[in-house]
Amino acid sequence: xxxxxxxxxxxxxxxxxxxxxxxxxxxxxxxxxxxxxxxxxxxxxxxxxxxxxxxxxxxxxxxxxxxxxxxxxxxxxxxxxxxxxxxxxxxxxxxxxxxxxxxxxxxxxxxxxxxxxxxxxxxxxxxxxxxxxxxxxxxxxxxxxxxxxxxxxxxxxxxxxxxxxxxxxxxxxxxxxxxxxxxxxxxxxxxxxxxxxxxxxxxxxxxxxxxxxxxxxxxxxxxxxxxxxxxxxxxxxxxxxxxxxxxxxxxxxxxxxxxxxxxxxxxxxxxxxxxxxxxxxxxxxxxxxxxxxxxxxxxxxxxxxxxxxxxxxxxxxxxxxxxxxxxxxxxxxxxxxx
Numbered sequence: 001x002x003x004x005x006x007x008x009x010x011x012x013x014x015x016x017x018x019x020x021x022x023x024x025x026x027x028x029x030x031x032x033x034x035x036x037x038x039x040x041x042x043x044x045x046x047x048x049x050x051x052x053x054x055x056x057x058x059x060x061x062x063x064x065x066x067x068x069x070x071x072x073x074x075x076x077x078x079x080x081x082x083x084x085x086x087x088x089x090x091x092x093x094x095x096x097x098x099x100x101x102x103x104x105x106x107x108x109x110x111x112x113x114x115x116x117x118x119x120x121x122x123x124x125x126x127x128x129x130x131x132x133x134x135x136x137x138x139x140x141x142x143x144x145x146x147x148x149x150x151x152x153x154x155x156x157x158x159x160x161x162x163x164x165x166x167x168x169x170x171x172x173x174x175x176x177x178x179x180x181x182x183x184x185x186x187x188x189x190x191x192x193x194x195x196x197x198x199x200x201x202x203x204x205x206x207x208x209x210x211x212x213x214x215x216x217x218x219x220x221x222x223x224x225x226x227x228x229x230x231x232x233x234x235x236x237x238x239x240x241x242x243x244x245x246x247x248x249x250x251x252x253x254x255x256x257x258x259x260x261x262x263x264x265x266x267x268x269x270x271x272x273x274x275x276x277x278x279x280x281x282x283x284x285x286x287x288x289x290x291x292x293x294x295x296x297x298x299x300x301x302x303x304x305x306x307x308x309x310x311x312x313x314x315x316x317x318x319x320x321x322x323x324x325x326x327x328x329x330x331x332x333x334x335x336x337x338x
Contacts, residue, residue, distance in 0.1 A: 039069025078114035128173030145173035204250030
């Protein structure tokens with residue numbers, strides 16, 4: 001097995017401070033890559049012109065804002081930040097060991113599919129700062145300033161006070177209610193919530209063929225990475241080991257386990273197929289969107305309930321099919337449903 005190597009162009013770009021990354025690169029060196037924009041999105045007051053396969057980088061101290069648009073930002077490997085319309089953020093630090101982002105206006109949703117032990121992600125909003133500790137879905141709003149944890153677990157610091165927030169809990173970041181933990185309706189969702197879930201499904205779909213490409217090339221991974229999938233025209237995430245379900249219920253495969261997706265059972269004989277002899281393979285049904293191979297279980301797009309955590313020993317699935325043009329400048333997951 002050959003060790004994974006970063007493409008030379010990516011290393012040169014990072015060393016020279018170039019603010020865009022080539023589509024063929026494996027990107028995991030720092031947080032802040034922008035793989036998708038929809039509508040009017042500005043980086044340091046310069047409108048981002050979507051170009052297929054080239055991605056802007058939000059550097060330290062830079063401000064990213066949306067007008068009538070939305071944008072996806074890759075933070076630490078496995079952690080997605082999705083900024084809603086008329087929202088803004090500042091990248092405080094983009095180091096993987098300590099990524100810190102400040103929400104300046106509007107709303108941001110974090111999908112943490114996986115958080116490595118040696119990395120850190122902190123979101124600052126007015127008087128509060130939340131450090132994400134586990135995979136989950138975290139919604140931050142600037143006005144009123146608050147955090148809603150749809151799934152997962154984090155540690156919030158408000159005015160020196162440390163508070164633990166679990167799934168279904170909401171914490172205010174300012175005013176008389178600051179640091180107060182309350183429950184909220186996890187089934188309530190708006191356009192940003194629904195768009196983020198669609199993006200989560202598409203990214204997981206792109207994982208399958210991207211992981212197989214690395215497997216077929218003989219690469220081994222020592223940590224999770226971002227990877228460009230040319231068949232889907234988008235960035236996806238590939239874990240280093242095993243397989244697991246994302247907070248939205250979609251499955252991610254590592255190069256070592258993705259072979260199960262493409263496994264073909266032996267033909268049936270006159271006496272039938274011997275499932276014991278073939279390892280007991282069982283196919284996975286289609287997802288709610290009609291695709292197979294990525295979703296833990298079918299369900300309505302408005303549901304935020306997560307399936308039980310699964311390791312690589314979980315059920316296997318059928319191969320990914322079709323392609324998707326959801327790279328930079330494309331639809332990024334369908335029309336903007338409200």
